[in-house]
Amino acid sequence: MVAPPLPGELAVKCTFWVNISEVGDCPTSCAIESSSVHIGPLRPQSFLPPTTPPRFPSSTVTMKDGVLDDTFTTAPVQVVPALNEKHHTTLAPIHDKGYAPGQVIPTEDELATLPRIAGSMPWTAYMLCGVEFAERASYYGCKQVFKNFIRAPLPVGGNGAGAPPRGSQKTAGALGKGTVIASAMTDAFTFLAYALPIFGGLLADAKLGKFKTICIGVAICGVAHVIMIISAIPSIIQAGHAIGPFALSLYMLAIGAALFKPNIAPTVLDQNPHKKPHVIEKNGNKFLVDPEATSESVMLWFYLLINIGAFIGIATAYLAKYVGFWSAYLLPGVIYFMLPVLLFFVNKRLVKTGHGGSALGNFISVNFLALKNNGLKGFGRADYWEKAKPTWLADHGDTKHRDWTDAFVEDVRRTMAACAIFLFFPIQQINDGGLGAAANAQSASLTSNGVPNDVLDNFNPLAIIVLIPIMDHGIYPLLRKLGIRFGPIKRMTFGFLIAAIGASSFAVLQHFIYTTSPCFDKASTCEIGTGVSPLSLWIYAIPVGVTACSEVFINVTAYGIAYSRAPPNMKGFVMALSLFMTAISTAISLATADAIQDPYLVWAFAAPAIIGFVAAFVFYWLFRDLDDEDFFVNIEEPINNSAATDEEMYNSSLNDKNGGHNAVKDLKV
Structure with missing residues (x-):
């Protein structure tokens, strides 16, 4: 049990559950007062949720300097403060692939109605x-x-x-x-x-x-x-x-x-x-x-x-x-x-x-399996690629281990x-x-x-x-x-x-x-x-x-x-x-x-x-x-973090907030 929060800390109520069928994917549901914070999953790949996911008892944890800690996680999870909390409450955590820390996630209405512009580039x-x-x-x-x-x-x-x-x-x-x-x-x-x-x-x-x-x-x-x-x-x-x-x-x-x-x-x-x-x-x-x-x-x-x-x-x-x-x-x-x-x-x-290692081998295997399970007559059908996905194969009795996920089949x-x-x-x-x-x-x-x-x-x-x-x-x-x-x-x-x-x-x-x-x-x-x-x-x-x-x-x-x-x-x-x-x-x-x-x-x-x-x-x-x-964009993990640290990416987002005026080149409307 975690000690009560000290002055300056924020008490957070979290419920954690682990998907047994695919260890390592741990979606987390959190609430900070009335603001919604989206965390995870750590890897954006598809998985089969169990019928009744086992749940750990809720526990009170503390957050200080933007870090959550509790007895069930193996490592602290960083929550990045919103750039514009007055207008938006959904923000990107550091582990949400595709979003740099601090970038503001749009709502469905904003996706449909806001004018689109090209962003600044380093x-x-x-x-x-x-x-x-x-x-x-x-x-x-x-x-x-x-x-x-x-x-x-x-x-x-x-x-x-x-x-x-x-x-x-x-x-x-x-x-x-x-x-x-x-x-x-x-x-x-x-x-x-x-x-x-x-x-x-x-x-x-x-x-x-x-x-x-x-x-x-x-x-x-x-x-x-x-x-x-x-x-x-x-x-x-x-x-x-x-x-x-x-x-x-x-x-x-x-x-x-x-x-x-x-x-x-x-x-x-x-x-x-x-x-x-x-x-x-x-x-x-x-x-x-x-x-x-x-x-x-x-x-x-x-x-x-x-x-x-x-x-x-x-x-x-x-x-x-x-x-x-x-x-x-x-x-x-x-x-x-x-x-x-x-x-x-x-x-x-x-x-x-x-x-x-290139994904070419899996790429070829997915194409071969899709053709095998559909036949030439099935080529071009809406569900053509479904029959190469591990979930479809498992549902139809094929329990052989595959080195790819459903998301990879979509990539193919x-x-x-x-x-x-x-x-x-x-x-x-x-x-x-x-x-x-x-x-x-x-x-x-x-x-x-x-x-x-x-x-x-x-x-x-x-x-x-x-x-x-x-x-x-x-x-x-x-x-x-x-x-x-x-x-x-x-x-x-x-x-x-x-x-x-x-x-x-x-x-x-x-x-x-x-x-x-x-x-x-x-x-x-x-x-x-x-x-x-x-x-x-x-x-x-x-x-x-x-x-x-x-x-x-x-x-x-x-x-x-x-x-x-x-x-x-x-x-x-x-x-x-x-x-x-x-x-x-x-x-x-x-x-x-x-x-x-x-x-x-x-x-x-x-x-x-x-x-x-x-x-x-x-x-x-x-x-x-x-x-x-x-x-x-399919995301690759950078191997040269000195080139784009989290702090630098955060600052890049701040440049965007300020109209990109701090950027070397601003591609604007």
Whole structure:
């Protein structure tokens, strides 16, 4: 029996009961005068309550300095004081996963009526966005000139470093291997860079953790950049020895990117302290901090910096044309070496999650068991996943021990829905960049007047750089203010339609190239007169910019879907599945390479556009119900508590209460 409370202490009456069927889950019911305090369960997993739960006798306990103590608990339970007790009495304890200490839990009425806003993010999240900028700047800066480096020979009369004579219509070149080998090498590079992340994600989930895997990828890419610069030294190109070191650096870069890419976005989202909706007060008004809006907002900035990095391709295209390839590879390499400095600086300040073994084995087992118990005819039924849950199996006589819970089966259901969504991405990616080398052939058939033919591809990142701030600070906040839910499925459907419209404009432009070229429908290989259509290369920027806008609605949304729907130890793997769709679109381009030539280039754009329009409506019909699901994040326990202590998270919540003015970055309405 606990001693009576001393002055300054608060007497609390508590009743504790233990669920015998699953030791360790101890829901607790407490009352502090008239205020309701929610505690537990300690782990948010489903369990079978006994018919008559055994109850211990009630006892009086004391609370001092926010800690409850009694004779039945094995450890003190911390109760965090409410931030705004005058307006709200339900608050989050330290053990309630998804809520940081002190975050105010909304009522059902508040969930339905309060205006939603994006919450503030810690500065480390934006530092990681800077890491992504440096990596993508180096990746796209080099990739911009790969095809010309491989395809074209050293220009006659040039400077010997790959640059053509000034004032000529020639493109930069070095190896002279032709279009077929250039397409094969660059497409193989892209395929590996987006297929190998499957292994990079698994390695991070099961063995190394995301941050360590990122660092290994950074080291590999750093070596690759050094070798690539060496391969572009003029004397090595002129001696015919460049192909070996260049090929080595090319595929090392793909391997390093495959370790880096599937883990960087989940690491950024790990920094988000807003896992569930909670209430804050700004300027006397109450708002609901929306985890989905917060994730969407930080991923918009993440994607913005990716495309600012991709804009480096303009500089490298001009460097290759007017200086030489050594300078075109040197600039991305210099930018790349910002990465180790940034990672070292944020290392001890990051929220890091443990690896603890991938859940892939259980994921596969749940899928197999659901299929076995339902059969092919049951696929897609409402109760399809119920038949893989331990509770259902126990009710139907299957007493075999399973290593997963009912909640994990729900995670699998959500993950499989995400994977099905990803299957629609290849058609958007083909519409975005063109099938095979069709877009490159189109740009080479237009009058450039000294502008490198590949520089107009950079209108893709330019359009994204312009659109993202408009969406983040204008359109999305306005829709939230008006109470219009522009959910992930609606956003992605809109993106598919934009991509199809852009591909249609590519097809129209190609038709006019054929009608105005000196060689008509042999435009891409024409050598009559100037060899190009009198149409300006700048027209090509229009379809490039239109299709780029689709990425803001599809790719950015995909980051949030992959992160929020993945089980805790599969986030890297599920993100890699999203990236793998780019590998599939590249494989389709490789398979159709022989058909991507005159006089069929109009259909190289028109056919994917038609498929894209149809796919957009099919996509919405299949997944429209997912827009109604609540956004939530599967929580991983941080392994670096120095990066986000309870006190710091509490202070972060105080920043939210004060309107986020103490935060480094406030993503506001």
